[in-house]
Amino acid sequence: MGTRRILGIDTGGTMAKAALFDLDGLEVASSRCPNAVSFPAPGHTEVDPEGFWQAACRAARGALEASGTDPRDVIAVSTTGHGNGLHAVDAEARPVAPGIISTDSRAGSVGAEWEAAGYGEAARAAIMQRFWPGQTLPLLGWFERHRPEALERAAGIFGSKDYIRARLTGDISTDITEAAVSGLADLSTGGYASALFERLGLARMLPKLPPIRPSLEVAAAVSAEGAAATGLREGTPVVRGLTDVVACAVASGVGAVDTMSVIAGTFSINQTLHETPRRSSAPVLQIPYPIGGLYLATECSATSAGNLEWLCRTVLGAEAARASAGGRSIYDLCGDWVGTALERPGGVLFLPFLFGGPDGAPAGLVGLKASHDIADVVRAVFEGIAFAHRMDVSRLKTGGDAAAPRVARLAGGASRSPIWPQVFADVLGLDVEVPEGGELGAKGTAMAAAVALGHYPSLEAAADGMVRIARRYRPDPARAAIYDREYTRFEAVARALARVDFG
Known part of the structure; x- marks a missing residue:
């Protein structure tokens, strides 16, 4: 077995990035692939979900090839990506609607109406954020009003990091950093803000939200399909990871x-x-x-x-x-x-x-x-x-x-x-x-993987050793x-x- 490396995949609104790191935090190689963004209507910012996945695959392959890394030397993969927006899949982790990027503004009027109706205070008490257009919560409100049929088949509604992990492994889950950044989590309980969903008329969306699991945990393994698409080894552990703003800070x-x-x-x-x-x-x-x-x-x-x-x-x-x-x-x-x-x-x-x-x-x-x-x-x-x-x-x-x-x-x-x-x-x-380093989002989620696999006892220790x-x-x-x-x-x-x- 050669040098042990961790692959971090970071899917942003305009670029998919992948980087390989050793356990000392050195960035061994990185690769970027643009995401094709479309604007099908005023205020709408979307990506083709299949193209979004393929860009992440090309970035992963590029990092492996640029460094000459044997896939057997990749001991773990972890994903991160833009928070908010909306990505939805069925039970087989296949997309059921276009991917929405966080710069989308179609739901601006929904948030404004909720504020005018007095729901802003309830939101600030639970999710402890204010409403804004690209936030997942008002986007769910927009779909409920304008395209209720679009998410009927959805088994998972989540951010980009969880969508890419779902395609890579078949796992449908999220973590608290992703749930919170999207305005979906009650910060006092660590679960979904179900009472707020009830007040906003979105209760039927709750069963479609993926279970919230630990960030620093192996969620699944690279599937045969994921391996064929990325060049990774089937069975490679995939860690749930951190949303991008948290990963960059870490x-x-x-x-x-x-x-x-x-x-x-x-x-x-x-x-x-x-x-x-x-x-x-x-x-x-x-x-x-x-x-x-x-x-x-x-x-x-x-x-x-x-x-x-x-x-x-x-x-x-x-x-x-x-x-x-x-x-x-x-x-x-x-x-x-x-x-x-x-x-x-x-x-x-x-x-x-x-x-x-x-x-x-x-x-x-x-x-x-x-x-x-x-x-x-x-x-x-x-x-x-x-x-x-x-x-x-x-x-x-x-x-x-x-x-x-x-x-x-x-x-x-x-x-x-x-x-x-x-x-x-x-x-x-x-x-x-x-x-130090160029792809800090990918590095932060790779640090989460290093902790999940036991190479560091905590993220504090990982920061001491890798930053x-x-x-x-x-x-x-x-x-x-x-x-x-x-x-x-x-x-x-x-x-x-x-x-x-x-x-």
């Missing part, structure tokens, strides 16, 4: 209330730990955390690095092609530009609301002059995205049960830049640490003071533009 070594997780990807995801569930202001997500008996409170919005990706794909398309032809990434070029621009005064504000802003605030650049160049624009994008994260972090730092983090562990696309983490440190006024910090950044007092003033302007401009009807 892989970042976040385990105490003085350390928070910041993930700068398509979404701005900002997470603090609390000894009891946060009640003064219900966050977007709230989840029992598998370390220290703590609770993870999450504020998130689609205001992060997806804005830079849009800029590079559209405005900077020609520069991206030239950079690629020269063997460089457009993101490397953006880093060079920002490094240059930071040496002079700024003044340009970017509102990173291409995918929706607070109270309907639009995206845009404000303060441009003829003397500015593309470096100033990209700098403004870097800073504006960090300001949007600060908006979310500020909500976590208010109220009677406010968080008081000293350190932010940064993951996501922004963490790969040598410059952007310093901008985050200066804007947030926190020390910023970047964990390392690659880089550290401290706030620059002078630049932090400048960013405090700029952030005040940023908030004021966002509020003002939110009052304008742009149609």
Whole structure:
């Protein structure tokens, strides 16, 4: 038997990722495969379930092939993926409806009606979150109203990690991190929020929700069909795993209330730990955390690095092609530009609301002059995205049960830049640490597998053995003071533009 490795599979809304890790947490190899997302109607964001599964299979095969790993050396597999949205299967783990991604907004009116009817308080008492469009709970309400027949055949309704594990093994189950992140679990009991389902008229959906089982447990084994599709060995243990925001925090070594997780990807995801569930202001997500008996409170919005990706794909398309032809990434070029621009005064504000802003605030650049160049624009994008994260972090730092983090562990696309983490440190006024590794979601769920197989006694011990910090950044007092003033302007401009009807 060769080196023992664990495969983590992470299915995001736009990309399936798979990575192999050794028991010291070293990322041996990784592979990515895009998910084809469709928009069949306004506000609808869907994936073909079969294509979604095949992307995960190709990513798994890619990681095995890139490293030359013998499938017999893979001692376990664990899945993670985007929470919320909705994936539904029949008793044979076959899809019965299109997969819905968490950026879907069709259920926005359902949540608004529930709030108007007074159900928001009941939700905040049970699931300890507020309603939002891509949350699984209002999506179930939408199906009940508009397509009640679509889920009649469903034997399992769950998030992407559990769908992929169902296809890989035939197992239909979930864990508390997935149930909670989707707004389905009563945090006081650890079971489904059945009383809330009754009040919302969704009681008939309860039997279709999979049983909640331990996260750190072997759920099943790779089936013959799963082995043929992925290249894994039939019978390989598959661990139930953790939802993606929890997996990223675990892989970042976040385990105490003085350390928070910041993930700068398509979404701005900002997470603090609390000894009891946060009640003064219900966050977007709230989840029992598998370390220290703590609770993870999450504020998130689609205001992060997806804005830079849009800029590079559209405005900077020609520069991206030239950079690629020269063997460089457009993101490397953006880093060079920002490094240059930071040496002079700024003044340009970017509102990173291409995918929706607070109270309907639009995206845009404000303060441009003829003397500015593309470096100033990209700098403004870097800073504006960090300001949007600060908006979310500020909500976590208010109220009677406010968080008081000293350190932010940064993951996501922004963490790969040598410059952007310093901008985050200066804007947030926190020390910023970047964990080692590229696929932290896959790593976090692989750590869960290492514990489930007994290689570590707990996730705390797994973090001690498998997590390392690659880089550290401290706030620059002078630049932090400048960013405090700029952030005040940023908030004021966002509020003002939110009052304008742009149609």
